[in-house]
Amino acid sequence: xxxxxxxxxxxxxxxxxxxxxxxxxxxxxxxxxxxxxxxxxxxxxxxxxxxxxxxxxxxxxxxxxxxxxxxxxxxxxxxxxxxxxxxxxxxxxxxxxxxxxxxxxxxxxxxxxxxxxxxxxxxxxxxxxxxxxxxxxxxxxxxxxxxxxxxxxxxxxxxxxxxxxxxxxxxxxxxxxxxxxxxxxxxxxxxxxxxxxxxxxxxxxxxxxxxxxxxxxxxxxxxxxxxxxxxxxxxxxxxxxxxxxxxxxxxxxxxxxxxxxxxxxxxxxxxxxxxxxxxxxxxxxxxxxxxxxxxxxxxxxxxxxxxxxxxxxxxxxxxxxxxxxxxxxxxxxxxxx
Amino acid sequence: xxxxxxxxxxxxxxxxxxxxxxxxxxxxxxxxxxxxxxxxxxxxxxxxxxxxxxxxxxxxxxxxxxxxxxxxxxxxxxxxxxxxxxxxxxxxxxxxxxxxxxxxxxxxxxxxxxxxxxxxxxxxxxxxxxxxxxxxxxxxxxxxxxxxxxxxxxxxxxxxxxxxxxxxxxxxxxxxxxxxxxxxxxxxxxxxxxxxxxxxxxxxxxxxxxxxxxxxxxxxxxxxxxxxxxxxxxxxxxxxxxxxxxxxxxxxxxxxxxxxxxxxxxxxxxxxxxxxxxxxxxxxxxxxxxxxxxxxxxxxxxxxxxxxxxxxxxxxxxxxxxxxxxxxxxxxxxxxxxxxxxxxxxxxxxxxxxxxxxxxxxxxxxxxxxxxxxxxxxxxxxxxxxxxxxxxxxxxxxxxxxxxxxxxxxxxxxxxxxxx
Numbered sequence: 001x002x003x004x005x006x007x008x009x010x011x012x013x014x015x016x017x018x019x020x021x022x023x024x025x026x027x028x029x030x031x032x033x034x035x036x037x038x039x040x041x042x043x044x045x046x047x048x049x050x051x052x053x054x055x056x057x058x059x060x061x062x063x064x065x066x067x068x069x070x071x072x073x074x075x076x077x078x079x080x081x082x083x084x085x086x087x088x089x090x091x092x093x094x095x096x097x098x099x100x101x102x103x104x105x106x107x108x109x110x111x112x113x114x115x116x117x118x119x120x121x122x123x124x125x126x127x128x129x130x131x132x133x134x135x136x137x138x139x140x141x142x143x144x145x146x147x148x149x150x151x152x153x154x155x156x157x158x159x160x161x162x163x164x165x166x167x168x169x170x171x172x173x174x175x176x177x178x179x180x181x182x183x184x185x186x187x188x189x190x191x192x193x194x195x196x197x198x199x200x201x202x203x204x205x206x207x208x209x210x211x212x213x214x215x216x217x218x219x220x221x222x223x224x225x226x227x228x229x230x231x232x233x234x235x236x237x238x239x240x241x242x243x244x245x246x247x248x249x250x251x252x253x254x255x256x257x258x259x260x261x262x263x264x265x266x267x268x269x270x271x272x273x274x275x276x277x278x279x280x281x282x283x284x285x286x287x288x289x290x291x292x293x294x295x296x297x298x299x300x301x302x303x304x305x306x307x308x309x310x311x312x313x314x315x316x317x318x319x320x321x322x323x324x325x326x327x328x329x330x331x332x333x334x335x336x337x
Numbered sequence: 338x339x340x341x342x343x344x345x346x347x348x349x350x351x352x353x354x355x356x357x358x359x360x361x362x363x364x365x366x367x368x369x370x371x372x373x374x375x376x377x378x379x380x381x382x383x384x385x386x387x388x389x390x391x392x393x394x395x396x397x398x399x400x401x402x403x404x405x406x407x408x409x410x411x412x413x414x415x416x417x418x419x420x421x422x423x424x425x426x427x428x429x430x431x432x433x434x435x436x437x438x439x440x441x442x443x444x445x446x447x448x449x450x451x452x453x454x455x456x457x458x459x460x461x462x463x464x465x466x467x468x469x470x471x472x473x474x475x476x477x478x479x480x481x482x483x484x485x486x487x488x489x490x491x492x493x494x495x496x497x498x499x500x501x502x503x504x505x506x507x508x509x510x511x512x513x514x515x516x517x518x519x520x521x522x523x524x525x526x527x528x529x530x531x532x533x534x535x536x537x538x539x540x541x542x543x544x545x546x547x548x549x550x551x552x553x554x555x556x557x558x559x560x561x562x563x564x565x566x567x568x569x570x571x572x573x574x575x576x577x578x579x580x581x582x583x584x585x586x587x588x589x590x591x592x593x594x595x596x597x598x599x600x601x602x603x604x605x606x607x608x609x610x611x612x613x614x615x616x617x618x619x620x621x622x623x624x625x626x627x628x629x630x631x632x633x634x635x636x637x638x639x640x641x642x643x644x645x646x647x648x649x650x651x652x653x654x655x656x657x658x659x660x661x662x663x664x665x666x667x668x669x670x671x672x673x674x675x676x677x678x679x680x681x682x683x684x685x686x687x688x689x690x691x692x693x694x695x696x697x698x699x700x701x702x703x704x705x706x707x708x709x710x711x712x713x714x715x716x717x718x719x720x721x722x723x724x725x726x727x728x729x730x731x732x733x734x735x736x737x738x739x740x741x742x743x744x745x746x747x748x749x750x751x752x753x754x755x756x757x
Contacts, residue, residue: 025538051538057568062527062561069531069545072516073466075538089557096521097528105509105517106499107730141731165733210736254736 004200005192006177009151010040010116013158014078016204018048021076024162026053028063028080028116037082038118038177060086064093064115071113072101076162081117084171085131098167099142114161115169119147120228120275121307121321122175122185126314132227132276132307137169138253138285144209145252147171149230150180150197153250156207163206173227181228182235183324185317210254214263218243221269221334224260224286226250229273229322236327242335252282260286261293268299269334275322278306300337303330350594352587352660360661362669375405375622378630382608385638389599389609392643395618398671400679406622408460412686418459418479418617419681420695422451422674425475427699428484431707432491436652440715441491445506447472449647449665452617452673453578455479460624461514461546468516468529468547471506472578472646480513484706494714495721502730523549523556526575530566533573533631544631545573546624551598551641552583555591559601566637567605574627575602575639578614580646585659602639614644615673618680645670724750 004012017024026041032055035042044053056063060081067079081087087094098111121130137145146161146168148154154172161168175181179191192198215234220242223233226249237244245263249256264270270290272283283304290302305322313320354360373391376384395402429446436444447454454475457467467476477487489496491505499509509517516532519525529547536543549559554577562575577598581588592598599611608630612623620642627638647665649656656664681687714721728735728743735743 057564059561059564061557062565065524065527065558065561066531066534066565069528069533070535070538071531072528073532073535073539075535092521093524093527093558097519097524101517102732103730104499104503104507104519105511106502108498108509108511109517110733144732254738257737 001199002202003193003198004151004155005179005198006148006151006154006172007038007040009155009200010158010172011042011044012200012202013155013162014041014044015047017159017162018044018052020204023074024076024078025051025070026078026080027056029056029058029082031055031080036080038174040116041080060088060090061093064090064098067113067115068093068098068101068111071111071167072109076112076114078114078116078162081115083125083129084117084119084133085128087117087133091136094137094143094167094169095140099140102166103142110165111167112165113167114158115167116158117169117171118174119171120173120175121312121317122181122228124314124317125312127311130312130317132274134171134252135276135280135282135285138282142166144168144254145171146209146250147173147227147252148250149173149176149227149248150195151192151200152197153207153213155200156205157209157250159204160206160209164209171227175228176231180231183232183327207250209251210256211251212256212259213248213250214259215246215248216244218245219267220244221271221331222247222263222267223271223273224249225273226252227275229275232322232324232327233273236324236331239324240328240331242331244331255289257289257293260289264290264294265297268297269337270294270298271303271305271330271334273305273322273327275307277309278304279309281306300334303334305330350587350589352589354661354664356657356659356661358661360664360667362667365669372404372406375626378626379633379635380608382606385608385610386603389597389603389611389639389641391611393610393612393619393623394616395622396616396676396680398676400676400683402618402680406619408618408622408625410618410621412681412684414459415677415681416686418455418621419674419677419687420699421455421475421479422617422677423695424478424484424699424702425451425455426674427703428474428478428487431703432488433652435707439717440711441493441505442716443505443652444491445471445651446648447474449672450578450580450614450644451475452620452677453576453614453642453644456617456620457546457576457624460621461628462543463514464543465628466514466516466529466532466543466545468525468532468545469518470522470525470548470550470578471518471520472550473548474506474508477508477510477513477515480515482510482513482515484702485710486510488707488710489713492710492713492715493720493722494710496710496713497722500726501720501722502727522553523558525549526558526562527565530562530571530573530637533566533571533637534569537572542632544628545571546576547573548576548578550583551577551579551581551588552586552591554598554601563602563605563607563639567607570634570636572631572634573637574624574631575607575637577639577641578644579641580644582646582650582656582660584650584654597641599639599641607636608638610638611641611643613670614642615670615676617673617677643670
């Protein structure tokens with residue numbers, strides 16, 4: 001075991017896989033000699049060689065395109081998109097190509113590739129370094145969408161993603177890279193060294209997809225969330241001294257519907273939290289699933305807390321962010337309902 | 338808006354002839370003299386800059402061959418090429434007619450462009466992956482893919498290896514080095530470059546050959562492909578089949594009228610060749626040159642295959658709506674099959690008797706293959722493919738949400754069968 005922050009855990013996952021499997025290689029903008037703008041690939045080029053961790057042109061469509069070609073040829077590429085906000089030029093290659101290659105060739109050609117990209121706000125990144133576009137990807141058949149909330153899961157899920165024979169989009173909540181974030185930007189920063197989930201095995205291990213992690217166990221309500229909002233939820237629950245199940249979904253597609261239904265049937269009340277915009281967000285899918293599977297157990301309308309339906313503003317970052325006030329209001333409302 | 342003082346007006350290019358016009362291509366100089374020199378395949382890319390503006394030709398329209406690009410292939414290989422091209426054309430005729438009879442939903446002919454796919458497949462190694470478009474069935478024919486397998490895909494029946502998941506002609510035949518055709522144009526270009534990079538990474542001798550029509554060179558993927566191929570010296574060949582027409586848009590819409598498609602490669606520091614795409618020997622020679630360059634570490638070559646799409650874009654298209662009816666006939670580069678035939682006759686390796694025998698053999702092959710394929714189902718009858726297979730191969734294993742949907746569908750389907 002070692003103490004790792006999320007950056008180190010992600011790097012360790014790639015390092016472990018690159019050591020095990022010569023078909024694994026890493027590329028993206030600034031990932032090579034420099035080691036990535038968030039340092040996730042630092043040292044990989046030195047350890048594994050120039051041809052296994054290298055810089056690409058600023059061309060997300062090109063990065064996705066070569067990743068698909070390499071994956072189809074039998075490699076296991078890990079492509080980094082510097083910010084999820086930059087992923088759109090590669091969207092056609094992801095949505096129409098990577099996700100559908102297996103289907104359209106009936107399994108003859110596949111694209112076992114991993115796309116890593118930082119998501120979410122909280123670092124004053126403004127509208128072009130803060131987006132959470134997960135719903136644009138969970139709508140795509142053939143793709144898997146994963147989002148860890150802590151170092152332990154980040155490493156295990158990334159290893160599972162690299163070993164998966166289908167394309168996986170691996171979203172990294174950048175606000176959590178160095179430590180859990182409890183929703184108050186003015187509180188002193190906490191790092192992962194003081195957290196149980198910052199304890200990470202140095203070797204190989206997997207965290208399976210389609211399995212939510214229960215962050216807290218309670219009876220009064222269920223909170224369904226993922227990414228940065230997991231820790232905001234925990235802080236709000238502690239503050240309010242309520243008894244809540246907090247489910248960190250981790251794997252958005254495929255989704256652990258079983259754990260969701262089990263929890264909501266137990267508590268009868270459900271709050272859904274995500275940082276992304278509201279309309280057609282992943283929360284809408286979660287609400288629909290809860291309604292379909294748990295309607296007769298519900299004792300109050302489902303509450304949904306999200307970012308506003310605006311671009312992510314710069315100076316107003318914390319007015320946009322679904323912070324403790326918005327979360328606590330929803331919890332109170334669902335408990336009163 | 339302030340009043341303009343200059344003479345600039347929005348310019349929209351138009352093809353030289355529209356329906357009702359009498360097409361006249363005498364302004365296109367079919368070079369009668371020697372074609373550009375053949376440099377060493379490992380030459381500096383700049384030495385091929387002029388090739389992007391010229392036209393590599395080996396076969397004269399009268400059947401003689403000449404010039405430095407003669408690939409010197411033997412008569413048996415030439416006859417094999419002729420045979421593959423004739424099979425391609427006969428298959429196109431048959432499948433077009435069957436589409437008109439409602440046996441398949443859709444078809445696309447390669448008429449006039451057969452030399453490009455056939456010569457490409459013959460000049461490359463069988464292990465070289467080709468990333469084709471929908472107008473290169475000749476590759477499969479030349480690489481020995483059974484006609485019945487192709488026809489089953491076209492008929493979307495139970496003999497279709499893709500189980501009806503893809504449109505007719507969007508083949509996938511990994512065993513014959515034929516990458517799954519997308520239908521989204523241009524996307525395969527950068528994927529092929531990635532495949533080539535993987536070949537180099539693994540240290541094999543294999544290369545990738547990627548193909549686009551001239552129309553889709555306007556996609557960003559074309560730029561990505563040239564750029565990444567240049568950066569990483571990817572062992573690949575980037576082919577632009579310039580058949581003059583992208584559905585109804587003439588080539589000037591894709592690229593303006595200033596420069597050739599081959600010349601697009603010059604700015605990226607790639608080798609560039611422009612070849613008479615109706616000249617089997619010239620295509621073969623250009624592919625050989627570029628393949629040698631790629632295999633020896635010289636990187637990618639952009640090849641423009643200059644040709645003409647003689648028929649409509651697809652069975653859903655009517656070209657008389659946007660170009661003169663006889664446009665293809667007066668196109669000055671002739672027909673690739675007739676040209677290779679004329680050459681074989683000239684060198685006394687072909688005659689009417691053998692031609693008739695081959696025509697008959699091909700007609701039998703197409704007829705019997707079609708008969709066998711149609712026995713396995715068609716759009717007009719039953720596909721024979723279980724509908725629930727639609728849930729397979731979305732992922733390697735069926736995840737629980739899809740499993741639930743499949744179960745839901747099975748109930749719906751049972752009800753439907755019950756009502757019938």
